Amino acid sequence: xxxxxxxxxxxxxxxxxxxxxxxxxxxxxxxxxxxxxxxxxxxxxxxxxxxxxxxxxxxxxxxxxxxxxxxxxxxxxxxxxxxxxxxxxxxxxxxxxxxxxxxxxxxxxxxxxxxxxxxxxxxxxxxxxxxxxxxxxxxxxxxxxxxxxxxxxxxxxxxxxxxxxxxxxxxxxxxxxxxxxxxxxxxxxxxxxxxxxxxxxxxxxxxxxxxxxxxxxxxxxxxxxxxxxxxxxxxxxxxxxxxxxxxxxxxxxxxxxxxxxxxxxxxxxxxxxxxxxxxxxxxxxxxxxxxxxxxxxxxxxxxxxxxxxxxxxxxxxxxxxxxxxxxxxxxxxxxxxxxxxxxxxxxxxxxxxxxxxxxxxxxxxxxxxxxxxxxxxxxxxxxxxxxxxxxxxxxxxxxxxxxxxxxxxxxxxxxxxxxxxxxxxxxxxxxx
Numbered sequence: 001x002x003x004x005x006x007x008x009x010x011x012x013x014x015x016x017x018x019x020x021x022x023x024x025x026x027x028x029x030x031x032x033x034x035x036x037x038x039x040x041x042x043x044x045x046x047x048x049x050x051x052x053x054x055x056x057x058x059x060x061x062x063x064x065x066x067x068x069x070x071x072x073x074x075x076x077x078x079x080x081x082x083x084x085x086x087x088x089x090x091x092x093x094x095x096x097x098x099x100x101x102x103x104x105x106x107x108x109x110x111x112x113x114x115x116x117x118x119x120x121x122x123x124x125x126x127x128x129x130x131x132x133x134x135x136x137x138x139x140x141x142x143x144x145x146x147x148x149x150x151x152x153x154x155x156x157x158x159x160x161x162x163x164x165x166x167x168x169x170x171x172x173x174x175x176x177x178x179x180x181x182x183x184x185x186x187x188x189x190x191x192x193x194x195x196x197x198x199x200x201x202x203x204x205x206x207x208x209x210x211x212x213x214x215x216x217x218x219x220x221x222x223x224x225x226x227x228x229x230x231x232x233x234x235x236x237x238x239x240x241x242x243x244x245x246x247x248x249x250x251x252x253x254x255x256x257x258x259x260x261x262x263x264x265x266x267x268x269x270x271x272x273x274x275x276x277x278x279x280x281x282x283x284x285x286x287x288x289x290x291x292x293x294x295x296x297x298x299x300x301x302x303x304x305x306x307x308x309x310x311x312x313x314x315x316x317x318x319x320x321x322x323x324x325x326x327x328x329x330x331x332x333x334x335x336x337x338x339x340x341x342x343x344x345x346x347x348x349x350x351x352x353x354x355x356x357x358x359x360x361x362x363x364x365x366x367x368x369x370x371x372x373x374x375x376x377x378x379x380x381x382x383x384x385x386x387x388x389x390x391x392x393x394x395x396x397x398x399x400x401x402x403x404x405x406x407x408x409x410x411x412x413x414x415x416x417x418x419x420x421x422x423x424x425x426x427x428x429x430x431x432x
Contacts, residue, residue: 008098008102008108008111008112009095009096009102010095012095012097012098012111012112012115012119013092013095013098015116015119016087016090016094016095016119016120017087017090017091018120018377019120019122019376019377020084020087020128022377022380023384026384026388027080027129027384028080029388029393029396030079030388030392031392031393031395031396032079032131032395032426032431033130033391033392033395033413033414034391034412035056035132035413035414036130036131036132037411037414037417037422037425038056038417039056039068039069040072040425041421042054042056043072043073044425044428044429048073051065052066053223054223055220055223058177058220058317059135059177060173060174060177060216060219060220060223061135061174061175061176062174063138063174063175064135064175064176067085067134067138068082068135071085072429075430077429077430077431077432079131079431079432082134083128083129083131085131085134086127086128086131086133086134086137087128089134089137089138090119090128091119092141093118093137093140093141094119096141096148097114097115097118097337098111098115099144099148100144100148100299101114101299101341103148103299104295104296104297104298104300105293105295106296106299106344107361107362109348109362109369110341110344110348110365111344112366112369113340113344113347113365113368114340114341114343114344116372116376117340117372117373117376118336118337118340121253121257121260121332121336121376122376122379122380122382122383123253123256123257123260123336124329124330124332124336125380125384125387126329126330127329127330127332127333129387129391130330130391133333135175135176135179136175136178136333136334137333138171138172138175139172139175139178139182140333140334140337141171142168142169142171142172142175142179143168143172143179143182143185143306145164145168146164146165146168146169146183146186146209147186147189147299149161149164149165150165150186152195153193153195153298154194156198157201157205162204162205163208165186165208165209166208166209166211168182169183169186169208169209169211169212169213170212172212173212173216174212177220177313178309178310178313178334180213180216181213181305181306181313182209183209183210183211183213183214184210184213184305184309185305185306185309186205186206186209186302187205187206187209187210189298189302189305190202190205190206191206192301193297193298193301240319241316241319242315244314244315244319244321244323245311245312245314246278246311246315247324247326247327248310248311248314248326248327248335249281249308249311250277250279250281251273251274251277251278251326251327252326252327252331252332252335252339253332253335253336253339254277254280255269255273255274255277255327256327256329256332260376261375261378261379261383262382262386263382266324267324267325269324274327284342284343284346285304285342287342287345287346288341288342288343288346291345291349292345296341296345299341300341303337303338304338306334306337306338307334307338310331310334310338314326314331344365347361347365347368348361348364348365350364351363351365390412391412391413394412398412398419398422399411399422399423399426399431400426400432404423405419405422405423
């Protein structure tokens, strides 16, 4: 990549931690929460190498556990350090999104629009404030790296690209359960877009991309039989699965973004709102695809496949949750990544058609970027106080200041987890 081409992703990466820096003192109030305590309990009671391969719910996460557990065992009981790692990975993902868009022929302002909202959106608060969600960030990073590893149309797959595709698919599958999508999406992309100079090279590259997903799926079924039984019951709950998947696909990211200032409750809205948002999103996806240039579709296709695949897996895995949970903040990361480039194309081309001016697309994108950036930073200031009380102050008070832990007290985020065990883990790993 040329120096000019490298500059946009670098600027996007450097700007992405701005919410974390602006509200650093509030982020510093967060504390170990929810699923982190079972992970701490497991790593304390099992040999590290065995723990790496132990399933966590339905997930086989050796790569995520290696990073998360390795940092923990190096004496890092600081939750702020874990968050800094998460924001660092997030910055890499923002840079990779900018890189992918620039390589696909998107203009600088379109890249700035997408990167700014993806980097700063408060809707994804759970992803960037909970260390467990580093797994999701890692899977996204490897997905984007896998796209970068694909060759241009007509160019042959080199051995290096083939091995990179294998490693990135493996890293994604071993970081997060929905990271299993990286290999299949890469395989479909390289066949539908004619990547590689010969069918033989495509077969080899496809096999290498798919192998980690197939092997990891087999491990999940073998090592997590309870979740295999959950899937077995799916045939009796197809309606619930479809509702969850369609709500994720249609309502995100627009409806949560609308409520991201903390006003209103997405769990209390009418089903008509996700349906209306879904119809609008479908129109944006169709218009974005039609208006896109061929080189832009090289990136639009894989993110479209990722979004639909993500919805399918959520429906399969979360059908027992009510459909409004599909708008949870933990699901916004992928939805934003997959939706914003389509929106940028529609804004860019729509402005040119409406105002018949060569400057109209640039003015529209620049104006919307400034408005969206300002709204997102304001939204962080609105949602963080209550969020840090729930996920920071309560557990800090219980585990760091109340000695002994009062009888009947409950560790936040993990119902039923023994409070005495949480206190032991706090001392064992010097959590702070």
